[in-house]
Amino acid sequence: MDERYIAAVDLGTSKIALSVAKVEGDDVQIIYYDEEPSDGIRYSYVFNPAKVSAPLTGIIRKAEKELGIKILQVVVGLPRYYVRQETATGSIPRTDVSSNITREEIENLKNIALDNYPLADSDREFIYGAVAQSFTTDDFYQIVEDDVEGMVSEKFEGNFKVFVGSRKNVSNLDKIFNQVGVAIASKYFLPDTTARVVLFGEEMDNGVALIDLGGGVTSVSVYKNSILRHYAAIPFGGNSVTTDIKNEGGFSMKLAENIKLAFGGCMPDRLANLGEKTIRILNNDSGAEKQLPVRYLSEIITARMEEIINAILYEIQSSGLADELRSGIVITGGGAEMINVSYLIKELSGYNVRVGFPIRRFSSDGCIGLGETSAAGVIGMLLSAKDDNKKLNCLEEPPKPRVEEEEEESAPETAAETEPSSEEPDHIEGSVLDQKAWEKVKPAPKPKPRKEKKAKEPKKTSGIWKVVGTVWDRVDKGLTSLYEGMEDE
Numbered sequence: 001m002d003e004r005y006i007a008a009v010d011l012g013t014s015k016i017a018l019s020v021a022k023v024e025g026d027d028v029q030i031i032y033y034d035e036e037p038s039d040g041i042r043y044s045y046v047f048n049p050a051k052v053s054a055p056l057t058g059i060i061r062k063a064e065k066e067l068g069i070k071i072l073q074v075v076v077g078l079p080r081y082y083v084r085q086e087t088a089t090g091s092i093p094r095t096d097v098s099s100n101i102t103r104e105e106i107e108n109l110k111n112i113a114l115d116n117y118p119l120a121d122s123d124r125e126f127i128y129g130a131v132a133q134s135f136t137t138d139d140f141y142q143i144v145e146d147d148v149e150g151m152v153s154e155k156f157e158g159n160f161k162v163f164v165g166s167r168k169n170v171s172n173l174d175k176i177f178n179q180v181g182v183a184i185a186s187k188y189f190l191p192d193t194t195a196r197v198v199l200f201g202e203e204m205d206n207g208v209a210l211i212d213l214g215g216g217v218t219s220v221s222v223y224k225n226s227i228l229r230h231y232a233a234i235p236f237g238g239n240s241v242t243t244d245i246k247n248e249g250g251f252s253m254k255l256a257e258n259i260k261l262a263f264g265g266c267m268p269d270r271l272a273n274l275g276e277k278t279i280r281i282l283n284n285d286s287g288a289e290k291q292l293p294v295r296y297l298s299e300i301i302t303a304r305m306e307e308i309i310n311a312i313l314y315e316i317q318s319s320g321l322a323d324e325l326r327s328g329i330v331i332t333g334g335g336a337e338m339i340n341v342s343y344l345i346k347e348l349s350g351y352n353v354r355v356g357f358p359i360r361r362f363s364s365d366g367c368i369g370l371g372e373t374s375a376a377g378v379i380g381m382l383l384s385a386k387d388d389n390k391k392l393n394c395l396e397e398p399p400k401p402r403v404e405e406e407e408e409e410s411a412p413e414t415a416a417e418t419e420p421s422s423e424e425p426d427h428i429e430g431s432v433l434d435q436k437a438w439e440k441v442k443p444a445p446k447p448k449p450r451k452e453k454k455a456k457e458p459k460k461t462s463g464i465w466k467v468v469g470t471v472w473d474r475v476d477k478g479l480t481s482l483y484e485g486m487e488d489e
Helices: 049-067 101-117 168-182 188-198 201-206 238-249 253-263 274-276 296-317 341-349 372-389 475-484
Strands: 003-010 013-024 026-037 073-077 084-091 125-136 157-166 183-188 206-212 219-224 227-234 278-283 289-293 330-332 353-354 465-469
Touching: 003 049, 003 372, 013 372, 026 049, 049 168, 073 168, 073 201, 073 353, 084 101, 084 227, 101 125, 101 157, 125 168, 125 227, 157 168, 157 227, 168 183, 183 188, 183 372, 188 206, 188 219, 188 227, 188 253, 188 330, 201 206, 201 219, 206 296, 219 238, 219 296, 227 296, 227 465, 238 253, 238 296, 253 296, 278 296, 289 296, 296 341, 330 341, 330 372, 341 353
Parallel strands: 003 073, 073 183, 206 330, 330 353
Antiparallel strands: 003 013, 013 026, 084 157, 125 157, 206 219, 219 227, 278 289, 278 465
16 A cells, blocks of 8 residues: 655744644554744734745755655645635535435535635635535435435525635635745645544534633634534633733743743633742843732733633524533643633633643654644645545655764755645635644744654753742653743843
């Protein structure tokens, strides 16, 4: 069985994630995963291609060097914000009314609905994809896709949800990957691909709301009968919480982010003894000291998270399915692992809540970070690309065995000869939608040891501010993150 390789990139507001998987038939082995802080991205869309190009180039070249390969093309996620949903219908005449409805007819009906959908401004808008809601035959209404295939009918109609976004945002994606010299093989609508890797089939069937807590955007995807019924996104996420900590404490964004990651939690009354502790921060230059009680930090975080959760609950009510979510709420994305955030959502909503870690529908080669909620987006794209395009191979040659870093040879710096076409269709072929941050930023200096590599020594603290005292039980983990993230302060 021929092996092939798929590379996926998730451009988040707070981080860029890249992963490479080896595919043999239905077997997926993820052989590489890495995250780097992003720049030039707001609300999950590229607003400054020049700033995005540098970290994107760096993470791709790093993967090429470590794996001994050349990445020619990738699959990438579309923005999650500035996306609206519309309804569309389509119908096709059946030449042989006595034959069974085929998969090809279903796909043709979807394409007709997309091709004929009237965009208000085709120069500015772009169809990300469509999800079939139900089908109609001679005698039956609201038939789901799995049931309509194989039926016999003269009449064949479909109802769809069409997702429309900004054409400029898609153009910016093409632009930055052209600058890097890597082609885009497919673009995916992340809410649906992420659902494939964090939700169980019975949850999607019984009714569930998937909440992706990203750095700049929090998205809400409501599923019922295994179909995406409603989607919405709000422009608040982990960066909003970090900004509040920055403003209240007078810190830089980088220091505030590391304080949040190391000591942040919701619901101060549930922090037990932790809520009585205090973080002391010292200015190396002036000797001035700041104190930040953990309880006050939690109150700052909780206030912002309550605002985000209330917006989420409003969107769930707007879906018309608030009373049908038998499986409750699943939260994923980097913000899902914050202390007590699931308890806060449960208290405010009344739903059962669980954290959506990537379901192990793949094997891995000792890649650190794959089990975290922040990796769900890029893993979902890998699995979707494997199913959608059986011939996709993103690499020039198979990866070489990993060796120690000092023995590795640099990957070629030349760009791929084949560049993406500048012509843009009105919708994206092969999108997963055609078929059915609060992203946690790890402190950038923190080493990420690989399976066969020796971990680097932590950097020494040389910044203006440093924490000089805390009595929290997580002191080892928390202070390491803080010390390493303050060099630029």
